[in-house]
Each structure stands twice: as C-alpha cells, then as structure tokens.
Amino acid sequence: MHRYRLSRLSRRAAALALSGAGAGAAALLGACGNDAPPSWQGYVEGEFVSVASPFAGRLDQLAVQRGQQVAGGAPLFALEADDERAAQQQAAAQLRVAESQSADLQTGKRPPEVDAARAQLAQAQASAVRSAAQYRRDQAQFAIGGIAQAQLEESRAGAAADAARVRELQRDVEVARLPGRSAQRAAQEAQVAAARAALAQADWKLSRKTVSAAQAGLVYDTPFRLGDWVPAGSPVVRMLPPGNVKVRFYVPETVVGALRAGQAVRVRCDGCAAPVDATVSYISSQAEFTPPVIYSNETRGKLVFLVEARPAAADAPKLHPGQPVEVARP
Missing domain, CATH: 2.40.30.170 (Efflux pump adaptor protein, beta barrel domain)
Known part of the structure; x- marks a missing residue:
C-alpha cells in the first residue's frame, strides 16, 4: 500500500518535471522568436486614374477590358464624333477662304483687269492726241477769222477733258498694280488668324473624342458598354x-x-x-x-x-x- 502511494507520487513528480522542462523550452523558443x-x-x-472625355457622346469603341495591362499611348475608347468632325471641316474651309482673300489683297488686281485698264488708257491717249491737234488747228483758224470764238472755246475744252481722262486712267493702272491698303491687309490677316484658331479648337475637340492611355497600367474597370451614352467628364476607363x-x-x-x-x-x-x-x-x-x-x-x-x-x-x-x-x- 505504501509502495503504491509512493509510485503514484513519483509519477506525479516526474510529470511536473516534464511540464517544467516543456515550459522552459517554450520560453526559450519564444526568446529565440523575438530575434525576428x-x-x-x-x-x-x-x-486610380479616371480616364474620361470632356465631351458627351455615344461610346462607339472600347479597345480594352478589365484586368488588361496596357502600354502608354495605347487606345482606350472612342466616342461618336460626327458633330465635331463636321465642325472641323467647316473651320478648315473657312481658313482656306480667309487665306485666299489675304493672298488676293497682297497681289492687287488680276492681270486681265490690269490689261483692260491699260487698253482704256490707250484709247484715252489717242483721243487726247486728236483733240489737242484739233485745238491747234482751231487756234490757227481763229487767228485768221475762219471760226468763231465759241468753236475755239469748245475745242479747247475738249482737249482739256481728254487730257484729264488720260491722267485719270494712268492713275487707275497704277492702283491696279498695287496690293490692298495696309489697314485692309491687316484686317484680313486678323481674319486668317481667327480662322486658324477656330480650326485648332475644332481639331482639339475632335481629338478628345478618341482617348489613349497617358501612361502604362492596369485597366481596373470599364463602367460603360458599347452603345451607352457617356456624359461629359464621366470616366469610361479606370486605370491603376x-x-x-x-x-x-x-x-x-x-x-x-x-x-x-x-x-x-x-x-x-x-x-x-x-x-x-x-x-x-x-x-x-x-x-x-x-x-x-x-x-x-x-x-x-x-x-x-x-x-x-x-x-x-x-x-x-x-x-x-x-x-x-x-x-x-x-
């Protein structure tokens, strides 16, 4: 009986010793883990980067999908741009008109118009020669009493009128060779600059309907689908x-x-x-x-x-x- 109690006490002491050793080992392992x-x-x-167009439109093209890695400059989407394309064509035509008008002011009248002015001048010069000769004959006749005073004065007036007509047409020919007035040319150059600015604006609006990636990244989300109406400024692609x-x-x-x-x-x-x-x-x-x-x-x-x-x-x-x-x- 005493031997049985002693053996039970021995087993309990051994268990306590083993548990103490295990606790010590656990403490040691904990101390080693603290070195980490x-x-x-x-x-x-x-x-996230929200990629959008500043203008509204129907989504016509969606070149990417969620989870796709894209490079910088890769096309992302395009909105319908019929109105912007028509505005660009109109602005380009208005620029061509303004440039043509400016070039016309720089060159003066057309050669056929200058030739017509020269022909009129030649006719006036011939008339002036005839009237001057007639006036000299009338002067000689008046000196000998062959004509009246009134006829002489009429001949003198005709010669003076023909001479004035020659001077007028000479000035017309000179003006026909000149370009437009400086103020008129400056005003037309301003019209050309305004037309160029309108074309640049139309080009910019059209370019913003087709959007590319500004930098490489992951396509995280595409909230719209083909055919959806996209309000202005609404993100079509969210990139990371x-x-x-x-x-x-x-x-x-x-x-x-x-x-x-x-x-x-x-x-x-x-x-x-x-x-x-x-x-x-x-x-x-x-x-x-x-x-x-x-x-x-x-x-x-x-x-x-x-x-x-x-x-x-x-x-x-x-x-x-x-x-x-x-x-x-x-």
Whole structure:
C-alpha cells in the first residue's frame, strides 16, 4: 500500500518535471522568436486614374477590358464624333477662304483687269492726241477769222477733258498694280488668324473624342458598354498605373521615430511567392487610434502612426488594392 502511494507520487513528480522542462523550452523558443524583426499589419491601396472625355457622346469603341495591362499611348475608347468632325471641316474651309482673300489683297488686281485698264488708257491717249491737234488747228483758224470764238472755246475744252481722262486712267493702272491698303491687309490677316484658331479648337475637340492611355497600367474597370451614352467628364476607363500602388500600415509611437522617408521595408502577403520590397514614401506626423481594419491584439486600442510605402513599378502588379499585408524592416 505504501509502495503504491509512493509510485503514484513519483509519477506525479516526474510529470511536473516534464511540464517544467516543456515550459522552459517554450520560453526559450519564444526568446529565440523575438530575434525576428517586428512586423506591422497594413493593406494595399491603389490611386486610380479616371480616364474620361470632356465631351458627351455615344461610346462607339472600347479597345480594352478589365484586368488588361496596357502600354502608354495605347487606345482606350472612342466616342461618336460626327458633330465635331463636321465642325472641323467647316473651320478648315473657312481658313482656306480667309487665306485666299489675304493672298488676293497682297497681289492687287488680276492681270486681265490690269490689261483692260491699260487698253482704256490707250484709247484715252489717242483721243487726247486728236483733240489737242484739233485745238491747234482751231487756234490757227481763229487767228485768221475762219471760226468763231465759241468753236475755239469748245475745242479747247475738249482737249482739256481728254487730257484729264488720260491722267485719270494712268492713275487707275497704277492702283491696279498695287496690293490692298495696309489697314485692309491687316484686317484680313486678323481674319486668317481667327480662322486658324477656330480650326485648332475644332481639331482639339475632335481629338478628345478618341482617348489613349497617358501612361502604362492596369485597366481596373470599364463602367460603360458599347452603345451607352457617356456624359461629359464621366470616366469610361479606370486605370491603376504601377506607380500608384502603395502600402499603408500603422506603427506604434515607439517605432515611428526610427522610420524615415526613403527607407526600405519588406512586404509579405498571403499567396505571395516572395516578399516584395518597398520604399517608405510618407510618415504621418499625427497619431491616431488603430483603425478597425487592422486586427492586432498587440496594437488595438493604442495610438499608432500611418506610414505609406511604394513598391517598385516592376513589383506593383504583385499587390492588389484591399489586400492585407504584413510589413517589416529587412
């Protein structure tokens, strides 16, 4: 009986010893685990780019789809542009008219018009020669009493009129060779400039009906479908460029002083084949309470600081907006 009680006590002591050894081993393992760098929980956020046209129209072409990676300059969509195309053609025609009128003012009258003025001048000169000769004969006749005073005065008036007609036509020929007046040419040049500006505006409006990607990135969403009426300024494509992917995480006040912009961090996520390196781009200067999206018993209810880090453009596609991550210093 005593031997049985003793054996039971021995087994209990051995069990206590083993449990103490296990606790010590667990404490030792915990101490070894503390050598790993601390990590902070966060999530991935994307700064989306909304691509839209400043003008309304029916969606005629949609060259991309959700989840597609596109290069910079790749076509995204096109709206119907019948009105803008007609306005462009009208502006181009008005510019041609203004330029033609300006060129006409620079050259003076046409050669046939100048030739007609010269022919009239030749006729007037011939008439002036005849009337001058007749006036000289009448003067001689009047001197010998062959004609009356009235006939002499009529001959003199005819010669003077023909001479004045010659001078008038000579001036007309000179004017026909001249370009338009300076003020008139300046006014026409202003009309040409206005027509060019109207054409440039029409070209710009037409070009905004066909939209391309300003930079490479992921097509995140396409809210409209072919045939939909798109209001002016409504995003047709939402893109996520690689440089717009960032990681937001929160660190306690005991750590924030050791972080600085430009510092490297390492991001881990579920399903990631390997950690993703990122660079700290922003550190909040104000403390806040732990946001509810971060589930951490160690930091809940404590004041933390927001930190943002951006991965390299090549690594950005590995992360997805809304994805929970764990961030640590390398």
